[in-house]
Amino acid sequence: DVKVTQSSRYLVKRTGEKVFLECVQDMDHENMFWYRQDPGLGLRLIYFSYDVKMKEKGDIPEGYSVSREKKERFSLILESASTNQTSMYLCASSSTTGAFNSPLHFGNGTRLTVT
């Protein structure tokens, strides 16, 4: 079974702090993704990566950056946290092999509260 692990289940940070969310997958997947999920808005893609050191902006990249130094690890960085970044953050991975039919495998999420 694919395992995607997010480093924290719950986080509380202050406005202006730099926040790191870490995600590790153990299935040698090429693609990794960061989403946020908010009530009524569903999942929105922040950034994704299809290879080490590669990244592409998703639909809502403003206020975020990412890092992928190793294939198994994809980090989301909030440079200066703001209250509107309070959300559930979900990391996911997928394989490129059979990409058209390759589903996403999610971590169990990090609920971030910015006060």
Place this chain on the structure above:
Amino acid sequence: RKEVEQDPGPFNVPEGATVAFNCTYSNSASQSFFWYRQDCRKEPKLLMSVYSSGNEDGRFTAQLNRASQYISLLIRDSKLSDSATYLCVVNPLTGTASKLTFGTGTRLQVTL
């Protein structure tokens, strides 16, 4: 028009009922389709892929209608444990990586 649209529900059904959800997508070039299930405060998990000819997995049946650009999920003999939000997911085939697009989900509540 949203890329992927779902009726948010909630669908309240008694145990044992049959219930169906539809999901429409806007990109006619979309290549692959999935249903995910998300329990309250949990991550989405793949329920089933949707194949062109339709496919079944136990009490769950998924269908694709490319002409009308929708997919459907049918749940027979509903169980209490089926209560969840069901997310429709579409691969619009946009670039170098698989970039799936999610609907906002349909909430199902199965009652005694």
